[in-house]
Amino acid sequence: MRSGLARSAIALLLACITAVVVVPMLVLLRTSWVEGRGRLAEVITDPDFGSAVANSFGLSVAVTGLAVPVGVAIALALRDPRLPGRDFWRAAVLLPVLVPDFVLAYSWLRAYARAGLSSDAFGFAWPQVQGPVGVTVIVASQAVPLVYLVTVVGLSTRAEPATERAGRASGARPVTVLRTITLPLLGPAIATAAVLIFVLTLGTFAVPQVIGAPAGFSTITTRIYADLALGSDPQSFVDAITLAVLLMVITLIVVTPADRLLGGRLSLSRTSARDSDWGTASRRPRILVPIALALYLIFTCGLPLLALVSAAFTRAVGVAPTPGNWTLDNFLAVLTPRTGEALGRSLLLAVAAGSILLVLGGCTAALSRTRSGRAVSVLVALTLVLPGSVLAIGLLIGYGRWLADTVLIILLAYLGKLWALAHRPVAAAVDRLATAGLQAARASGANLPTALATVVLPLLRPALIAAWALCFLTALHEVTMSSLLYGPGTETLAVVVLNSADLGRIGVAAALSVLVTVVVVVPGGALWMLGRRSRHA
């Protein structure tokens, strides 16, 4: 792409990356250096910092090691069109994405901790849920849907069913086909998912804070939060910023070589035309697949989400969720005119963030082979790992004079924080696009925009939909940044609920999650049904 369109894309990227990533990061670096350089050695040599770094790294490695194989396995299992209840499984796998982190953490506690749902129903409790093991399992269960989505995108844009069928026809066993054809083709998608999960886990906060604290398990992000909580003391505030800068440096050290290594080594060129027909396996799908899926989903989604729904409909924590204790009070606390306004604002913000990020992520992916594209992809990984509160501080210091209390500064925060979520799934799909179709379209007289719209976009549709949905859902229930950036008349839904009931009142927070889920699932489900009908008509 060396046309005016490419130059426009680069200009757009540079302007946006400067506004939502470079400026806040420079602000944080300046604050840390000017006000905190005298304490840098003290912060780094603090033994607690060392253990927090070790915990953060250990957690990231463990979560990546758990979530990536599970997510890929689920995506491959759900590829079979004859799997019983495939559409249900596909939707169920994504459920954790709909629930805010901190609510999900409480849900796991209500499901598995002492006196939880599993204890009441089956006489089984899992004490380790509060501690490093619990944190790892919960964060991994949150990461699996993301790995699944990226892998599905990879399957729809990168896999080659014809080659797989040829392998099977030549006598290769399914495992051999998987090992020698499918997984190598999926390499970039899996690598993308691994890097994304590693970075996301480095920056995760809610689960370590809620689940890890009782076991004395601290991470860099929980230490940043503790310093911010004491931030009326300027030294604590600057320590928090310094820790955040160190977290960015750690991420830079990890992500840059990983991107270079994986991006270069795993790129492959398409050998066949797009083919969505997976053909038929030689045997009926094994009953083990739905059983394994069911067990996994009951453990990671079923019981925690059941605990969440029961919390939303039960009058008090600690009472049995029997009909006598059912109430709508938690919903009435959420369903107010103020909440309605905030919900509309949150939906608009989420739609705007998802749509703008789709363009930005697509441009970044399209330019991923250029130096500027690679630099942008590393930069947006840094803002992804930054705790939301710290990114919000960077934006407030950078733009507070002009944009404080406006909805625009919240939108900028979403763009900065979620850019990598939009970019990486698209990037995993874009590097295998066959250029022949594009060249043919251009040779037939189509201008570049028309060629892109008619040839490239249809091929990238799964990746684009996945990226948009991820950004939309994450923005919809985001709370840490908006709670710091909002002003009069710009409250988001999560802020209104946070303000009307501190996070400890889990019933109200659970009701909010149920409400958000309904708001997303009902129209989404209706659209999906309409889409299916139109395809089968």
Added chain:
Amino acid sequence: MTTWRRRTVWLAALLLLWTLGACGSPTATTITTATPITLYTCVNDTTIQPVIQKFEAHAGAKVDLFRAPTGQLNARVASDVRSGGLKADVIWACDPLTMQDYVAQGLVGGWTPQTDIPETVRTPDYVGVAFLYMVALTRKSAPAPAAWTELSRAGKVAVPDPNVAASALGALGYFGPDFYADLKDKGAVQVSTPDDVATGVAQGIYDAGMTIANSAYAVQKSGSPVTVSWPKPGAVAIYGPIALSKTTTNSGPAQDFVSYVASRDGQTIVGSSGSYPTLPDVAGPTKPEDAPTVNPDWQSLASQKATLLSDYAKIFGG
């Protein structure tokens, strides 16, 4: 993409941005008779909304509110300071240590209203207008402690993190690290906030815990099987002070607001909306008759904060 389709996309994008811009516009109900007062606070919505409504009706002025937990409030103030100065006209904090830090930075203070609120919760820079009380919360099935030293007899105990909650720091300042070391030896765990303690005890994850009275009575009132007690020598009292910004350009209405909150009328609203007023003879939320209370020495606590937290970290980890 055809020309009309491109135009439609552009139009939709512009419409979306315009709508987003409109989201931040004042609503039709906005009072525009005077410059609004900007209030920063960590006081919960249950209390702050009625206070603001009554004041607006009483004074005909408007209050723009930024409410957030203490951590976010601190971050907001610190960001303001680094981007042109504090934007609040009034700060209503939830503990004296936070306010002392703001005074030390020259952000607030220099004026307090005429009020009957006791000297013990006042300084020349700010006045305490609401109390938080750190109380004991136990499961119905566990023995309620008559004294703090008996807390661990209830079974598994949870305490809030003094690095996160100022009320927990107040308790740490009053009891001292040895008290916490003893709890830890008997199997106590540390959670994040007092609300987390209340939720955990209510569910049954813990048998007992230290939490603030508002949270404790909220879970009890909702029907959770818990008992709230005010152990001897007393529930730790943490007062929430209110102060005037030193850089306010709206000092008249801002002083009116502070005066109103510290007045009998304001304290009555505070008491009837879920917070404990500091004016002694004004009714507040549930508090047993003759319930003992104790007050940390906030001045010395401010100077010992780093040492206390460091000692505490050796007990519960950092």
